[in-house]
Ligand code: TXA
């Protein structure tokens with residue numbers, strides 16, 4: 001099929017061209033027309049054969065209903081079973097314009113147009129060219145966005161050409177679409193009414209007329225396989241360029257860090273105005289961070305541009321989901337097939353603890369082998385007591401003789417005194433924990449900048465320390481008592497009696513098990529790897 005392209009600048013001056021486009025629709029043909037939102041692929045909504053051509057040209061699933069466009073309010077009554085009372089006030093305020101309203105359909109609307117539903121979506125576009133063509137056609141006009149199904153919607157005639165050339169009768173070029181994302185869709189056919197698709201008209205604006213309007217959960221989330229879609233169009237992967245889209249939510253600083261770390265020669269950053277020179281990889285801007293209209297009007301343009309430039313992956317800055325930004329966010333979620341990375345989130349941190357001799361270090365090494373960054377509580381404790389202030393406080397608490405001639409700490413003597421009573425242990429912790437905590441924090445930041453997958457903190461006193469607050473997950477390692485005795489004797493060269501004293505000074509095994517989410521049993525001859533793998537998988541999820 002040869003696709004004719006005509007340019008309409010001025011509805012009054014180009015009335016012959018308007019007539020021509022109207023005739024194509026009236027006679028069962030299909031034509032792409034500009035609207036204030038995106039280009040639509042138009043056909044007579046009441047002619048099943050014409051509507052079928054739309055589904056074919058787009059490759060659209062047949063259960064995804066089309067919006068029926070009318071030239072004015074009078075076009076609505078024949079399409080619906082009954083005009084909802086609330087509709088008049090909405091139309092008065094928002095029509096013509098980017099608001100689509102779903103109501104129960106009349107028998108005039110063919111099943112193919114409504115995707116088999118008993119409802120119909122109606123909209124009256126404000127774009128003068130679209131409006132004049134519908135009027136000229138003299139029939140209600142079904143018009144989905146004029147893109148190949150799944151691709152970003154077209155906001156220029158060139159985009160339509162790229163997808164539809166050779167598949168449709170006519171393309172009407174009316175320049176770039178002003179809003180850039182599709183109309184807001186609400187349904188009055190459910191109780192309470194729902195917002196099915198966000199657009200230029202925001203939920204806040206609508207709630208003035210529909211105080212009980214709720215935002216459908218599909219706006220923000222992926223529908224599970226069994227959930228019934230109120231708006232079938234929201235269930236498909238959608239608005240996607242060939243390139244993989246990754247949506248990055250978080251601060252500019254962390255976004256740059258993330259992109260520079262994971263980007264390569266085939267990646268592009270899609271960022272806000274003024275940011276493009278901040279990335280190591282090429283970047284394109286899609287609008288001002290705090291101006292939803294500027295983001296919306298360039299969104300699909302930029303997504304198509306990513307493919308034109310030959311990139312295979314786009315890292316896109318996430319807009320604030322307010323005002324028109326909500327619509328941009330909603331489209332981007334689908335472009336990215338819900339692949340969103342929270343760049344401000346640090347690596348998962350696992351706190352590993354357990355009674356002495358249970359074999360924490362062995363388990364910690366297994367995590368290291370699996371890509372985790374190890375923070376060793378013993379190492380940090382040793383570093384903490386090199387601090388002059390900490391040393392002075394320890395000397396005050398446990399006696400000046402705990403400081404060696406060379407100014408270092410006599411660790412054995414300090415331990416003897418500090419672990420003599422629970423009060424003394426508490427005093428030791430009060431002096432050392434703040435410094436150990438600060439050091440831990442610095443280590444986590446360091447890990448964040450490494451290639452590690454996560455962080456494992458190996459700390460015997462974890463559960464009594466503020467470090468517990470930095471952990472996303474707590475794990476304890478336990479082993480039978482006689483085995484722990486044997487390990488301690490071997491490791492530290494002490495007697496069985498001394499080992500037992502240490503064990504008895506500590507909290508019982510049950511304390512660790514009760515205060516952590518996972519327990520790894522590390523008895524001799526037992527394989528803890530499966531349990532550790534399970535914990536790693538949960539941490540990285
Ligand atoms: O801005 C727009 O609305 C553009 C321009 C061309 O007017 N059109 C548009 O159409 O975006 P389309 O087909 O790409 O999107 C129609 C959306 C889909 O999400 C569809 O599921 C929903 O509206 N929809 C249509 N009829 C419906 C119905 N009866 N009930 C629920 N949702 C419906």
Ligand code: MG
Nearest residue numbers: 144145153182
């Ligand atoms: Mg569409």
